[in-house]
Amino acid sequence: MLRPQGQSWQEIKWSALTSFIFALSGVGIVWMWQAGYSTIYIDPFKYAIFYLPISLLIALFIHETYYYWLHRWMHRPKIYRLVHKIHHDSIVTSPWTAFSFDPLESILQAFVVPFIILFLPMHFSMVMLMLIIMTVSATINHLDIEIYPKGFEQHWLGKWLIGATHHSQHHAKFLVNYGLYFTFWDKWMHTESPDFEELFREKTKI
Numbered sequence: 001m002l003r004p005q006g007q008s009w010q011e012i013k014w015s016a017l018t019s020f021i022f023a024l025s026g027v028g029i030v031w032m033w034q035a036g037y038s039t040i041y042i043d044p045f046k047y048a049i050f051y052l053p054i055s056l057l058i059a060l061f062i063h064e065t066y067y068y069w070l071h072r073w074m075h076r077p078k079i080y081r082l083v084h085k086i087h088h089d090s091i092v093t094s095p096w097t098a099f100s101f102d103p104l105e106s107i108l109q110a111f112v113v114p115f116i117i118l119f120l121p122m123h124f125s126m127v128m129l130m131l132i133i134m135t136v137s138a139t140i141n142h143l144d145i146e147i148y149p150k151g152f153e154q155h156w157l158g159k160w161l162i163g164a165t166h167h168s169q170h171h172a173k174f175l176v177n178y179g180l181y182f183t184f185w186d187k188w189m190h191t192e193s194p195d196f197e198e199l200f201r202e203k204t205k206i
């Protein structure tokens with residue numbers, strides 16, 4: 001299916017607003033850090049060195065959980081029209097869709113990192129890495145072109161990661177595949193599209 005003419009310009013417009021709101025969130029994070037209201041730390045040896053990746057995984061798990069349930073809530077009909085519809089104006093996604101949100105949705109999403117650093121000790125570099133993962137993963141998930149290799153949907157790690165095929169089904173079918181980085185909430189709550197693996201095999205067939 002083709003994207004309608006003008007879709008990218010709409011997406012760029014909404015993404016610019018999202019960038020502004022996310023930048024305000026960044027300012028908030030730095031302000032919290034400098035004012036002593038955050039758990040961000042500088043010395044990488046303050047805790048055991050292996051705590052660095054563990055803190056990142058915990059933060060991603062918290063973000064996943066927050067987003068999955070926020071996303072389910074945003075699909076309630078009244079909330080959907082008010083908050084989430086703009087993201088779904090893109091039936092066929094492109095990298096520009098990744099941050100094409102209603103400003104209300106951007107605000108709801110912008111709270112997550114400031115919330116996490118209120119209580120979870122994170123090294124500054126892990127906060128930066130989380131922001132990079134967030135951006136790269138959102139872009140990959142909206143590519144509409146599968147970049148993961150054949151068999152990834154069955155791989156011990158790959159089956160837990162969301163990619164372009166997984167998220168393209170959310171835009172095409174609306175009420176399946178709500179996850180952000182990982183598939184576990186969709187699997188646990190039985191909201192993963194039943195034909196996901198079949199479509200993945202189709203898209204990765206040589």
Ligand SMILES: [Zn+2]
Nearest residue numbers: 087142167171
């Ligand atoms: Zn999306």
Ligand SMILES: [Zn+2]
Nearest residue numbers: 071084088170
């Ligand atoms: Zn949605």
